[in-house]
Amino acid sequence: MTTSILLIGNHKLLSTLTEHNASLLSTWVEGESMDEVIQAIKTHLPDVVILENSLLIDQGLCQSVKQKAYGRWIYFLAIKSQKYSSQTHPDLQAYCSEKIHFLAQGVDGYLDIIPPEILSKNQAQAQAQLFLSHLEIGLLWSQKCKTLIQENDYLSTIALCDPLTEIGNRRALDWDLPRQVYNARKHHVPLSIAVVDIDYFKAVNDNYGHLVGDRILQLLITRIKHKLRPLDTIFRYGGEEFVVVFKQANLDQGEVIAQRLRRTVAEQPFLVEPELSLSVTISLGIAELKSDDDPQGRSLLQRADEKLLLAKARGRNQVLR
Structure with a gap:
């Protein structure tokens, strides 16, 4: 050396x-x-x-x-x-x-x-x-x-990487989101996030097995990452839930990106195996950082999650703000 x-x-x-x-x-x-x-x-x-x-x-x-x-x-x-x-x-x-x-x-x-x-x-x-x-x-x-x-x-x-999808895990989100909130306020730029859920994913695991479900997750993340801006970051939040941080994007801009993600998932089935392709959709709830949000971004995340639940209740495969 x-x-x-x-x-x-x-x-x-x-x-x-x-x-x-x-x-x-x-x-x-x-x-x-x-x-x-x-x-x-x-x-x-x-x-x-x-x-x-x-x-x-x-x-x-x-x-x-x-x-x-x-x-x-x-x-x-x-x-x-x-x-x-x-x-x-x-x-x-x-x-x-x-x-x-x-x-x-x-x-x-x-x-x-x-x-x-x-x-x-x-x-x-x-x-x-x-x-x-x-x-x-x-x-x-x-x-x-x-x-x-x-x-x-x-x-x-x-420690900060999800081994299956090779994106940041929840711990990484907990570490990164407060930094993004701080930077947005320091530089007076907007910040939006989306909470993403795969629709009816339990049925995929029940009908085809967890290995197929895992492959769907990998393919979906690969497809989504190709549609994100260089500024954006995606994290695995739970089993089939993800959080996307849209840096320097207000609610309108965040919605445009979220709709692009929704379409890219829904428009083409995922080829899991040579003889098996599955159609999948996602629901997204988005929110923009407000002046009274806490420094950790918990309230921001909660609002986006509430919009996601409403999107699922209204029929899924949609973006709500």
Whole structure:
């Protein structure tokens, strides 16, 4: 697995520390401003950032980057060059206080460096080896984080996906609908939803079996998705019930899309097997977001569901608003 290391600060010092491992040092940025360094991090997406600029740490660079998606796996190693002579030793209390301060600012590792020119050859080599050990730990930590993030993203996808129809499930709807309500209000754009039910679907399962019923669900979703706009999202709400979120669509626009979905399902039978094709219809209830709807979208969903029940009571295969 390839790795990337971004150096920020005293390039000469860091080059001396890695004199025999120059290939480790991927990119050097002599950044002074927060914006410049953050842009470099976004561009190079490093595994490890080595910081020799304590001012950027105090300005919150590490915490700012870690809050972004691209910074979740980055390991920040702070390097502080101390002006000790070969006969003096660091003030332990000051060293600990400074390290605690840096760790509180989001730094993952901290290393106090004595300029190699005042050290003996053996001391300089030992210090360089300590630095490389810190670097190794940072790279290992970063790679493990990347792996965990990938696994978590995969598990999240599974948790939010209906395995049969490969669309979002009810949990995904519960997560997405409040976001859409928030975005619609923030940007002052309309939002409509449709609750969709397959008419007499129980009879399909009773007469042909659940495998045929499952195939109908798959074929129906494939057909519906081809008639949705790129902005629209469909979720499986229950057994044969679905919810479609029409972003940036008012009630009139939502009705136009809903009627298109109804027609595309009803106009052509579904070829389930070479010798079996079944005609299916759907009923839809639609509603538009109102100013007094709750932030989670429950009242919006309830109104659309009530319209669906009315559509079924009035004979099915229709859209009601």
